[in-house]
Each structure stands twice: as C-alpha cells, then as structure tokens.
Amino acid sequence: MRFRGKSIRRKIVALLLVPLVSLVAIWAFAAWITSRGVFALFDVERVTDKIGYPVENAIEALAEERKAALVRLADPHRPGSLRDLRTAEQATDKAVGVVRDNSRNADLRNRLDAASLHRLDGLVAQAADLETVRRKVDDGQIATTAAFTAYNDEIDPYYSFFHGLNPLQSVALDRQARVLTELSRGREAAAREDAVYSAGLAAGRLTHAQQLQFADAVAQRRLLFDTYPQLLPASDSRLFDDYWNSATGRALRSAEDRIVGADVDAHPEPGSSDGLVVSAGDWQATAGSVLGDLASLDRQAAENYKGRVTPFAVGVLVKAGVAGGFGLLAVLVSVVVSLRTGRSLARDLSALRKEAQEASGTRLPRVMRRLAAGEEVDVDTEVPRLEYPEDEMGAVGRALNTLQRAAVEAAVRQADLRRGISDVFVNLARRNQVLLHRQLTLLDTMERRTEDARELADLFKLDHMTTRMRRHAEGLVILSGAAPSRQWRKPVPLMDVVRAAVAEVEDYERVEVRRLPRIGVAGPAVADITHLVAELIENATVFSPPHTTVQVHGERVANGFVLEIDDRGLGLTPDALLDANLRLAETPEFELSDTDRLGLFVVSRLAQRQGVRVSLRESPYGGTTAVVLIPTALLTEGIGDSDTGEQRAPAAVARQAVREPAGDRGLPDEIELPVTDGGGDEAFREWGLVAEAPCEEVPARTRRFEIAEQRADRLGLAPATDRSARPEGPEPSARPDAPVPLPRRRHAPVLVADNGRTVDGVRRTTAPGGDAAGREQRPAPQATPGGLPRRIRQASLAPQLRADDTTRTRTATPGAAAPATDDRDADEVRSRMASLQRGWQRGREEADDLTVPDRPTGPGGDDTGTTSEGDGR
Template sequence: MAGRKRSVRVKIFAILLLPVSALTVIWGFAAALSVQTGLEYVQIGRVYEHVVAPARIVLTELQNERLRSLSYLGSTNSFHADMDSQHEQTDTAAEALEAHAAMAEDDTPPAMRERVQELLRQLGRLDAVRAQVRNREISRLDALEEYSSIAEVGFQVYDRLMISPDLDLVGQTKAIILVGRAREIVSQQSALLAGTIGAGKMSENERASFAEMVGQRRLLYQLGTSQLDNELRQPYVVLNASPVYADYLALEKGVTEVVRPGKVLPIEAARWQATAETVSVTLDRLGGEIAARITARAAPLAEGVLWRVALLTVLGLVAVVVTVFFSFRFARRLAAELAGLRHAALDLAHRRLPDVVRRLRNGEDVDVAAETPPLAVVRNTTEVDDVTEAFASVQRTAVEAAVSQAQLRKGVGMVFLNLARRSQSLLHRQLDQLDTLERQVSDPAVVEQLFGIDHLTTRMRRHAEGLIILSGAVPGRGWRDPVSLYDVARAAVEEVEDYLRVLVSVPQEAALLGPAVTDVIHLVAELVENATIFSPPNTQVFVRGEVVARGFVIEVEDRGLGIGAEELAHLNERLANPPEFDLADSDRLGLFVVGRLAQRHGIRVSLRPSPYGGTTAIALLPMELVVENTPEAYSVERLIPQQPALTPVPGSGPTDNLPRRVRQASLAPQLRGEKP
C-alpha cells in the first residue's frame, strides 16, 4: 500500500523544520567517523604485525616453492626431497598466517580480511598443483601461472591495506606495494629461468613470457620507487647503483636479446641464481623495512584527528545557521518552479503525447517539430532547467519513435500487401488452369490428383488473403448479392486441408450480404482449420449455425484436449480487442486475421470449453449482415448441378456429406470464382 502523497511545497518546508536535528545527526556521524579514523591509525600496527608480516612470509615461501618446482620440471632428475621440504615450509607459513589473522580479525578492515581468507583458500589447492609437478603432468609455464595466480591473491591483501585517510601515507603504501610486485616478477623470472636452464633450452612461449616479465618488472619498479619520498627512496637509489643490480640488468638483456627458441642457453645457472637471489633478497628486506617505517608514521596522526573533531563541531553550528537562512529564502521560488515543471510534464504525458500516438494510428501525418515545442516553464534553477531540457528531449524522442514505428508498420503492411497481391493473382490464374484441366482430363486417378492440387491452391489463396488482411487492405474477391450462409460455411470448409472430418449443419433459410462473404468465409475457415489441427485425426469437427435474436451464430466445435482457462481468457481478450500486428508473434497469424475480420464487420468471436473436452469457437454475425434466403439470393438448391456432386468412397470412413470432394460442384457459382 502506497504511503500518503504530499506536494513538493509541503516536503520542502518539512525539511526546513528539521535542519538542526538533521545536522546534529550528521555531526555525530562525522565525529564517529573521525574517532574511528583515529582508532584505525592505532590499529595499523596490529594489522601490520598479524596480517602484513605473516602474509609477506607466505609469499616468500610460495616464491621459493615456485622456484624449486620449475627447477624440478626443467630437470630429468627424479629426486625431489628439497622440493618436499619447501612444501612443508610453505604450509607452516600458511598455518601461521591463519592463526595471526584470527587474532587480529576485529582490527582488520573487511576488504582486507576477505582477501586474507581468499589467500588461505587458494593455498589449500596447492596439493593438487604439487601432485601435477611431482608427476610432471604440467608444463613449466602452466606451473608458473598456477603459483603466480596464488601469489597475486597475496598481493591483493596488500592492496586492501589502505586503512589510513592520510593521502601521504596512502601514496607511500601504494608505492611500496608496486615495488613488492616488481620483486614478485623477479621471483617469476628466476623460477622460469631455473626451469629452462635445467632443460638447457627455452621455448618461444617461454622466451616471450620472460620478455613480458622484464617489461612489467621495470615498469612497476620505476613507478614504485619514483612515488616514494626522498627518505624512503634512498635505499633503492643505492641498490640501483650497485654492481649486482647492473649485472642483473645485463642478464635480463641477455635472455631477451641473445636467447633463441630451441637453442642452448648461453647463461650460467650459478651466475643467474646468485645474482637474482641477491636482488630478490635485497628487495624483500627493503620492502619490509620501508613498510615498517610507513606504519610508524601513522601513530602521530591520531592526535590531529581529535582536534579535527572539535573543529567539525563549530563548523557544523555555522552550517546550521546558514542552511536555515538560505533554505527559507529559496524554498518558495523552488516550489514554484517545480510546480510549473509538474504541470508541463503532466500535460505532455496525459494529453499531448497520447494525441500524437492516436493520430499516427489513424494514419495522419505528424510534424515532429510542430508537435514538440519547448516547455513553458520558469527555469531559474540549474537542476530544474536540466530536468526541463530532459523532458523536452524525451518528448522529441517519443514523438520521433512513434513516427518511425508508424512508418515501419506502414512499410511492413505495404510489403505484405504487395507480396500477397502478386501471390493472389498467380493463384487465381492457377485455379483457372486447374479448372480447365479438370474438365479436359477423364482419367479418375489424374482427376483426383488435380483435385488435390486445386484444394492446396485454394488454401494458399486463403493464406495470401490473410496477408492482405494483416496489411489493412481488403481481398480482391467480393460479391454484390447475398449468399446462402450454408454455402458460406461449405466454402469455408473446402479451404481446410482435413475437410473430410468436418460435418456442416447450417440451415439454408438465412443468407449473408455480399460484401461480407469473402471475409466471413476466411474467418470461419481459420476457426475450422484450428479445430482440425488441435484435435485428434480420428475425431470429427462440427460446424453448426442457427438464427438467433441478435443475428446468426456459427459454432465450430472440436473434440481435442481443450485450452487452459488462463490461455482461453487471453485469447478471448485478443479476439475482442485485436492488438496491432506484432512481427515477433508470427505463430498467431490466424488469431490476428480472425480478430481483424471480426472487428471489420462487427462480428463477435469467442472461445469456450466444449462439453466433450475440446474447444468451441462461436462467431455471432450481427443482424445487419444477415438477410432472408429469398429466391433472389444464391442458394444451394438452385445452383447445384443435376448430376450428383458428391459420391461416397467405399472404405473411406463415415459416409457423411463430404466423403469425396468434386471440385466446388456443390457451391454457388460466385463462391467458385464465377461471376453471378
């Protein structure tokens, strides 16, 4: 249940009556945040002790395990005791991290705590990777990727260390994390070369991976050290000027520029291992020292936070006074602007746009520019001006979309009409040729086949007329004089494939006005076809008709499985109020056609459950379309040829009134395509 609605003016003044209370809550919230920030400075030390430091140990042991695993994969030696020993050290570090993380759980930020738990989960899948390495079921690059993906989760723990609001500390923390990631790439390089040096050769993929690592390491190292302040950067300046780092750069260059795929590596394993290990250990030591110094810088900042709490209280009081003054001053003006905007928007939504849509549906031309004038709203406020422009844009877009859709529907209708007219013309010619052949051929078997083609062509003509109806036009067939409703029903049945199952019981004392004959035949044919399709082939379909007080009723009943109540109600709604034709709903073409035809002549079509479990379609023809079947109207009795038109076929099933079709012999001549 929706709450009680109030005007904008009332809501604005309601807000103005509570500014002091609202701002007091804000003060309390801001003060709590400030105190919490101070506490976070204190917590940094505990987080570093119980999370950051143990995580660094885990990463170091994981990097060592990665190095030994790739060395093992690159060699042919089956001895792996040193690798198993490293496994134990990695597991011990992981257990220590889990214990420390539990001790500092309340002090650890939620995002960082979540990353720690994810790291522990990733470490849990090491057993599967180790088994693949031990059995040599994994390539060196894949093993490198597996270990590196777990290490990446560990570095994401560092990424969540931004618990200090001080921008300088945040910047220095980010910088040392970048340097740590550069050190991780050094470890990846060492592991990859350990495996390839053991194998004696490096593949193209391994060389490409190493070259990519070189670029990433240099970029991360340069970015990280350049963002550190002078004090924290100094140890890295010393490292950069050292001979060991120069030798490391030379070895990197040698691998990327000298090594060729499939060739023997010109790098000594001992030299690379000693140089890389020295650089890696130095980077690890410097990273730990600088991280500890950054943590120590956070403690003195807590006192400054408390002073800011007091200042915030004073500034909050000033904000209350200023807010009340300016709010009351501009409240009336803003309320007037919003009221004008509301009036313009409602006029657009309830009057102007529906009128444009109605005119488009009626086929009228609409000038988009004329129908989308600027909204007459006072706009002294930027937001009101923006909303007004947005409404104007929505107005233009809506009208343009409606015009485009109308043009699209019109174009689709013209395509339907053009194709259907062409098909209709060809089918009429085909029917004339079949009629000539039927009169010339005397072989019963050939005549029977021609009758089948004739019947198929008649159904194709009905489908072509369906497209004409969907396009909004009227089929070419039509009659001036009334036609017996019995002949109308028979003509409809002859346009259905399984016509032998249909029993027609329609009195001959009523006739249908000529202009409605074609459409009613089509309508009844669609209903009969649905009845034959959706009922078992061994059952019959009944077509009954009778004169009622409001006109003439035609009932089409099948003995099928019926339709559910919900679907039946939906279909009846669409028959009573036919929607616009939807190209995406092409499986309902018959329903669209019936709805259009019924709407055109005021015929009421509805569906209801049959007493036999199937469905009964009821078409009520209005009194204006029905006349008495006088001698002036076409009737079966007057127009049936003297020779028997229908002859039973032995063994073909029930001997009803449609056991074997002799082409259109029992129909009035105008229903056979002849002129009355």
C-alpha cells in the same frame, strides 16, 4: 534513512525541514541558556535574602558561641561564663533554625542548583554534631584548643556553601560574589583571634598552642584583607582600604603584632611570661570594634553587589531579548523563504510532472492512435519546442521536451516502418494472389484436359491446396490493415458462407455442418465472415485428433446469430484460454515476433472490422468451442432465389457432395465430384462481385474421379453425349473463367440433422436446356419421408455406364486401382460429370418441391433433421 513521502511537496518540505528544525533548536537552546543566566541574576537577591543572610547570621552566632565556650573552658568558675554560653547557644540554635526552615522552602530550592542543594542539606544535617561538642564543653571533657578546632569545623562548611551558591554566567559578578565570601572569611579569622586571646585572658595565661592558633588566624585575616578587596569595584575596595588605614585598623594590627611576638614558653615555669601583652580592656575594645566594623563593611559590600547585579541582569535580559527576537525573526524569515522556495520548486516540478504525464498519458497515445489510423503526424505541431528559464529546472524541462520529441519522432518512424512492412506484406500477398489465380486457371485447363482419374484426383488436391494458399495470402493482407480483394454487393445465404469456409480447410472431410436457418449475410461482410469462420474451423481441425469430427451449428439469438464450432481436442489451459479471449476481444497491435498466433490476429482483425464477437470456451467434448456472434446488422431475412441468386452464384454450393451414412451406400464417408459450370459469367455479375477482385469459387470439386463415377452409378445419372446438345446452356467446365464470390473446389461440409441424418438444404437451379431435357425423359423419383429423392439403383444410368458396370464397381471399391481409360476422351469425361451434376440438381429440386405433412421419424423412431421452425436443427 529513506523518506517515504510520495508527493513532491512532501519531499521538498522534508528537504527544508531538517535545517529549519536544526536552526529552531539552536535558537531555542541559546535562548534558554541566555534566559537562564538572566533569571539567575534576578534570583541572586532572593537567594541572598532567603539563605545568604541567614547563613551569615548562623556563622556569627557560632563564632559567639565558640568564644563563650572557650572562655568557659578556660575558667569554669568565672562569674557569668555559663550564662553567656547559654545565651550564645540559644542565638546559635535560632540562627541555625532559620537556615533549616528556609532550606525546606520549595521556591528557594527551585532556584538553587543541585550542588548548592546538596551542600545546604549537609549544613542542616551537621547541626546535630554541634550538640556533641556542647556536651563535652559542659562536662569539661574537651581542651580549649580542641574545642576551638571543633567549632571551626562547624563553621567552615558554611563558607563552602557560600562559594557554590548560584554561580553566575557573568564572570565579573561571579568573581565579586566570591570576593565577598572571602572577605567574610577574613572577618571569621578576626573572630578566631578574639576567641583565642579571650580564652587566654580568662585563664590568665596564653599557652604556646593558643599563640600558634592566634598567629594562624592573624596570617589568614591579613592575607584575605590584603588580597581580595583589590578585586572589588573601586568604591568597595576603597572602603576596606580606608578602614584598615584608620586608627581602629592600625590598633588591631599593633595588638596582633605584640601578641604574636610575645615570648611564650612551650613549657611555662613559675615566674615565666604569660604572653598576655595586651590588657583585657584594650583587647575587648579593639577586637569588638573591628568585628562590628567588618560586619558592617561586609553588608555594605553585599548591598553594593546586589545593586550592580540588578542593572546587569536587566541589561543582559534586554540583550537576550533582542538576540532572541532577532533569532526568532531569522527563524521566521528562514521558514518563509524555505516555504516559498519549496513551493516554487514544487510548482515547477509539478508543472514538469504534469507535462510528462500529459505526454505519456495523452499526447503520445493520441499520436500512436493517429499513426495506427494511418494519419500523418507533424512532430512540431504535436510536440512544439517550449521555452524554459536558464536554470537547472529549465534544463530538466528542455530535456523532457527533447525526450518527448524523440519519443514522437521514434513513434512516427516506427509507424512509417510498420506502414512500409505492411505495404511489403500487401504487395507480396497481392502478387501471390495473382500468381495463385493464374495457377488456378492453369489447373482448370489441366483438369479439363486430363482423362486419367488418378491425375485428376491429384489435380483436385493441388487445386484445394492452392485455394488454401490464397486464403493465407489474404490473411497477410488483413494483418497489414488492407481490405481483402473479394467483395460482394448482394446478400449470400449463411449456409453458403459456412460451406465456403469449410471448403477452405484442409481436413474438410471431418467437418459436420448442421442445417442452418434461411438467413443471409450482407454482401460487404461475406468475405470477412467466410475467412473468419475458415480460420476457426481450421484451428479446430488442426488441434483435434484426426479421427474426430468438428461440428458447426448455430441458432438465432436476441442480438443476431450464433455459430458454434466444437472440436474434440485436448482443449486449452485456463490461462491460455483467457489469453486467447483477450486477444480476440482487444485486437492488439500485430507484433512481428508473435508469429505462432497469426490466426488469432486475423480473426481478431476481421471480428473488429465487422463488429463480430468471437470467444472461446471449453467444449462439452473436452476440447474447445469457438462462439461467433454475428450481429443483426450483418444479417438479412427471407433470402430467396431473387436475393441470393442461387443459379447466379458460381456453382453455388449445389456442387457440393453430401455425406450419407456408410451403411446406406457402401461408399466412403465423403464423395468428391468434379465441378461443372452453373451459370457462366452472367451469374457472377448478378452476384455483385467487384470487377477487380481475384477469382474465387465455392467448394464443389473434390477428391477422386473414380468415386464420382460410382456415385453417378448409384444415382442413375445419364451423361450427355455431346456438350453442344444442351440448348442455350453454357458449356460445362471444370472452372468458370470469371471471378466468383466464394472459395472453390472443396468437399461440401456435411449437413447433419439432429438425429444424425445427413441433409441438404440448398436448391440448385441448373443451366437451361440440358436439365430440362433430362426431366422430360425421366419421371420424378419417389420421395423419402424426409423430403429427399429416393434412390433407385441404375434407374437413370446411361447405356454407356451400364455397359461398363464391372469397371465402375472396381472404381467404387476403396483401394481398388483405377480402370484403364485409354479409349475415353475429355468430352466423354465432361459429359459424365455433367450428367452427374444434373442428377444431383434434379434430386434437390424435387426434394424441395415435396411437402412434408408430418414430422417424419428416421430409423429407430428418431426425429429427422427438421424442426418446427424449418431451420433443420
């Protein structure tokens, strides 16, 4: 059987309750047995008075009626025989009536056991048979010997009732009670002698059958009185011995011997002996005296027995009380000891339980938190060695203390192992970053040196892959708990941050970025926000079909700014979505075995570090939408040239290509251009880049040189004939040598207005000298209703480009082979790229300088990409 109690106290109580209940049950049973015997002794007197004496009176009355009936049958004509019979019958009826009435007494019946009650009810029912015998006697239809047997059958059940009346627990007293019953039966034997011989006297002759009945009665009487008085106490035994040694006793024995020894024929003849050897007077005097004396002796022995029973009952009661009291005291002591023992065990176990709970719920988690925070933990301080008593409970306490110390030591070793692994990750990542920085520098050199368009395109791709590798290396640093190397001190426009994030994604051509408000991101958070958004955008591009786009848009909210990244993929199941949101919200400890979701861990770490809230939900397109809530504390208002350092930013995002509708230009959806220097080392210093941070650039360098040529052809940009012709401006180059704040060499994210038009909201300040000269030579182009420069085909194209128009056309055609460039050198290529960039910069400046009087409409009457708030949404 399993005990379902939950508390330790209940289990201990259950453990001690079983023996206690057993002990109490045994004590109660013993007390009940003892008390029952004691009360049975006290009931002897009451039972004797209520049923013992009435039964004995009924036996005596039946004996008198038997004698009168036998005399009546022996001589029906004897005077007074009928009167004596009726008197005896009345006495018998009275005595039996008393027995009948007392047998119905409820108190008496409660004091008798079941066997005695059954025999008592039998006596009452047997009284009805007596009427049958009486009718036969009255009618003379029964012989003397038969009547003698019938009356004996009526009397014998009374003695059986005496034998089973209230058996006592005391062997001596019970034996004395049985002895008294047998002595009463001996007196009944003497009465039978008197009845048989009196019938012979009345008939004038003793028959042989009557002589045999007389002899049986004599033998029974002598056996009983010779045997049972010896079993009584000495005083009672002496009474019977003295009586039988008296003259009356000797006279009865002498008469019995003569009657039994008389010569009585079985078939008497006239003149034969009649067997009446004792005269009627002598017999009546002797038998009557003996029967009276025996009745007195029986009553005296019964009174003496009652006198012995009462003190014995009191003594037994005292002994039972003392035993019961000691038993009860033992039970109470056992209960008290059990409760104290149980309470002590419960207290010790509760202390151990509290200690275990404190270790598992407070101490170990605190140690784990401290270890996770990088603090040093002293095992002896956190889990001191405690002293316990030298017993089993103390052994359990010591084992528990050892277990706690082992757990803390294991946690410390695990933390040291994790710290070592993190250090290894950081070391490897830093080494990779150094190598990648050197690789990017080498790629810069190669890009400046090459003249082949295909090679330049491949170098751009390799440059882009290297930048992605640098981001992944930085992800290892973040997972290891270290801070990234890229740091800014001054705010950066949010649009630049998003563009930089898009530029770090492999499928950046598929990303469409709607115009964002002119707000900035605090410098210390720029690197983390850029990395976080890049991870989410890359996840959107990876898990969506390649022909679909990923949209990035945002708006102000009460608690900051919300960026939403929508993809058109298959989406996530509800369980997977819930699991991803839990990982993003709770920032679980990074497990080395869970390598399939490194991006989620990186995003979660970055979001926790900057207080950004990131969540995933189902997108309207059936895919997944990542919602990034940037808190107000990380945002700055009114970003301008003085704050952002748009010229000071390393090429900023003005180098980015702008996506235009294919129908407007007949070109592929994305234009990729090489990067020129936008301000030199001074710009980097003004952006507040940490000196020891590795090199970083914003995405501006793109895919194919031949597309760049055709783009320059359409925009009408004239290349500079010589790099040194630009006064006071830094030499254009494929990459700055100094570190920069944002990712490098990618397609610009596509800025899309609400009506589907592509827009660009970043104003570029070019290098001094070169761009100024260009402005003096060319009038400002007309503006579109949206404020952008209107393109005039080949209006500003350099003479060299006009001369090679056929080659440019072939280069701009998708799939066309690159033209031969055997006669061009690196300076010419750089001049062309510089001219192209200056044309873009000039166009943006002129577009920004134009004012928009009314909200223009695009083709088909749709709104352009500007709202009343000016955020381009």
